[in-house]
Amino acid sequence: MYPYIHFHLGAFHPEIPTFGLMLWLAAVAAGLVMERSFRRARISADAITMVVIAMIAGIIGAKLWHVLDTPQDFRQQGWSALWDTGGFAWFGGLVFGISALVIQGIRAKIGGLRILDLASPAAAFGYGIGRIGCFLSGDGCYGKPTHVPWGMAFPHGIDPVFVAVHPTPLYELAGGLLIGTWLWFRAGKPRPTGSILAQYLVLTGLARFLVEFLRRNPHVLWGMSNAQCASLGCVAAGIALLVWTSRHSRVSSAEPALAVQKPA
16 A cells, blocks of 8 residues: 655655545546536536535545544544544535535525536545545555455555455445446436435435445444444435425526626
8 A cells, every 4th residue: 555655856755645645636536527517507607616615625524523423533632633644534524515515506606406416426526536545545444354356455554454355445436436427427418406416415325325334334323334324314315305306496407507607
């Protein structure tokens, strides 16, 4: 594993964390997908800036949720737990990222629900690419010991493990790319506003629920981990939104919502 990339520049020998590097690449990829979504919908708002703000909010939310979910880390490390490169909770990132996008969508006169539709494919791609950082750094997001041929050990990871385990970040990478591709093509067809977000919530919630069976997270309720409980809530919210949009929403991708025009 490669938790850090080392450079030799004369007397300087900087180290770049691979987790941070992949987060940056994930933000770039999500920004490009979001920009294409805006162009397809004839919206001229600054997609890149919106993605950056949502990404920062998501990172903060993921870290805060992890600290609240594992208070023992905070008791052991103190305030330094907030700056540790490991320990990010998917659900906290989702909630904070969605909130940041809604606020920006309302301020840009795109609409909160509409902008979440536009951002859903980007979020799926970005999440998948970001998981490469977990894989390269060996930060502990891998799964349980296994005898499958593709099982891997992470002896040089940030959280080392010396037996073959499920490389669950790679599973989540594949899931993110598949979900993102599905949502991208669905978003190009006529559909009620909010339906792409609903599909994102259902698919990403289901994917996370299933991969948790292979991960090492402790069970807290009815044999499920915290992430699985949050995933079920995510799926339920997506199903409810699908039902609501089928009855109330009338705007489709074939007839884009009011575009935000740049001032002359």
